[in-house]
Amino acid sequence: MAFETLASDFYGYENLLTDREKAFIADLRVYLESEVKPVVNEYWEKAEFPHQIIEGLHRTGTIGLGFPETAAFENSAVFRGWVALELARVDASVSTYVGVQNGLALGAIGVCGSDEQRAEWLPKLASGEVLGAFGLTEPLSGSDSAQGLRTIATRDGDNWVLNGSKRWIGNATFSDITVIWAKSAEDGQVKGFIVPTSTPGYTATKIEGKQSLRMVQNADITLENVVVPESLRLQNANTFKDTAAVLRLTRAEVAWAAVGVAVGAYEAAVKYSKERVQFGKPIGSHQLIQDLLVKSLGNITASIGLCTRVSEMLDRGEQRDEHSALAKAFTTARMRETVAWCREILGGNGIVIDYDVARFFADAEALYSYEGTREMNTLIVGRSITGLAAFV
Template sequence: MSFEPLASDFYAYGSLLADPEKEALAKLRAWLETEVKPLANEYWDRAEFPMQIVKPLADLGALSYAWDETKPFENSAVFRGFVQLELARVDASVATFVGVQNGLATGSISVCGSKEQRDEWIPRLASGETIGAFGLTEPLSGSDSSQGLRTTAKREGDNWVINGSKRWIGNATFSDITIIWAKDVEDSQVKGFIVPTSTPGYTATKIERKTSLRIVQNADIALENVVVPETLRLQNANSFRDTASVLRLTRAEVAWAAVGTAIGAYEAAVAYAGERVQFGTTIGSHQLIQDLLVKSLGNITASLGMVVRVSEMLDRGEQRDEHSALAKAYATARMRETVAWAREVCGGNGIVLDYDVARFFADAEALYSYEGTREMNTLIVGRKITGRAAFV
């Protein structure tokens, strides 16, 4: 299947990919266009997740690109970013599902697990046989998770007893395992645990009435004397620094998803501008509409250049916290502008699902905040610039 850079990839960054990566991306794009795009608005409106897409995503390799144990060929961080872009370009919720499954859940085990844990769990997650979730955020702890984590884990012989609560946990209403991050009561260090969701004392309750990423099944999790064996403790997660090492890898991919979300809204606006007639001509012939579209394309192009470079740095082992933080802060801010301009192009029709823009406009708000708010990522970069921390 032939691959062509998207028209919205104005400087053709996609041409940087290796030929096998282009082929894989072309297959993913074709499937998303024919199988996911037609159902996105319906499932968004119903606030349901289309479980039928999990196996095809796994068959296409989208749940296994990131990790050595399962990748079908040598692939780059730039390619993995383009996978997130293509997913989000069709639906940000689907991109979020893959980001949680492949980045956060699988990533936690890959980065912090033992060889035995990687061998057992990563193939199951890559095949879609096992669905994963990532439990860090709490009702009273989000940006301050490094210090304010309230969920506790107590060692009792060969087991750990976990108590606490989590909030905004994606995939958690149907996950088979959740990576739970908890503070060890003995040394006050954050540790990670692979918690089967069938464990007694574990309950997940869907968060209702969301206005963003409605397809994503976020949940409140309660943990009441949840007992997990030492064999399910992530053996290389011994402090929040280890948790942060997972987030460092996934934060840049959220920036890629932001670019994809902006592209989805922009492409919908371009299509609308070519069809909507006002004053005797299509609105795409109007100067003010062209101005909005050009500003949108400028945002997309600048953001895409940034995320490509950040991923190249990751491939070379050069990416640091401040690099991914700047990409996430910048790309999500430009995404927020772009989806607003796309809604403006569509006028009143921009607030109904029929034209897709409304869904991208709403979903952008969640991407703007999750995996590090703009403010927190700004302070990470500010610390690097000035040498002074200003978090409080």
């Protein structure tokens, strides 16, 4: 399919992609529009995940793009950001499924696994033969995960015994493995473990009542004397700094996904403004509506520019924690502002999912918080600016 830049990409940043990357985006766009978009509102309302789309997401080559063992072709971090944007502009829950499978589960093994672990698990996760989850956040530990993990891993000969609990773990109700992060009883450092979900003592329970990312199957996980062999400990995950290396990669892609949510809401609002007639003409011809659309497009354009630069820095090995933190904090704040303006454009129709904006409006709240709240990312950047840590 011929590639066309999005109308919401006002400055044409997509033209920075290679021809092969553009072709991939074009094919992915067709799949998402034809197979995914028609079902998302139904499943969002039911708070169920459409498992029938998983095979297609993997078939397109969307999973595993960041690692040589599984990438369909050589590609850039900017391109992978655009993939995250494309997914999120259709639905944030679908983007989150890919983010968990690709960036967190596969990414944790790709960054922290041994060569043998990478060779065994990355192709299985990329193909969809194995579905993964990522267990870091706990009921009493979110922003303070670097120091506050209460899940304990105790060495027992050639095995480790895990005890503790996790919360808000995406994909965890149907994953085959979950990467569990736990504090070692021996040295107090955070370690990572590939835990098959069939292991005795492992239990995942779906979190009910969510009003954001309703399709994502988040779970509470309990670990009661879960025995994991040393061969399933991530061999290059020895401190939280290694965990942070995984999050540094995914945080930038969450920033791109936030732009995608803003784009999805904006595109729906533009369409509505041309079709909705009030006072005898389309509401898009009114100055106040155009003002909201222009402000929304400004937020989107600024966010794409910031994300493009931070991804270029990643490709060059220049990206640091504060760079991805600023991208996440800025884009999610602008996303939140943009989806509110788009909801305003739709008036009363902005609170029903028929027009899509209500779904983007609700889902934006989850992206605003996960992968580091705005406040925590602000403190990371503030420490870089001043040289002074303001963490408690």
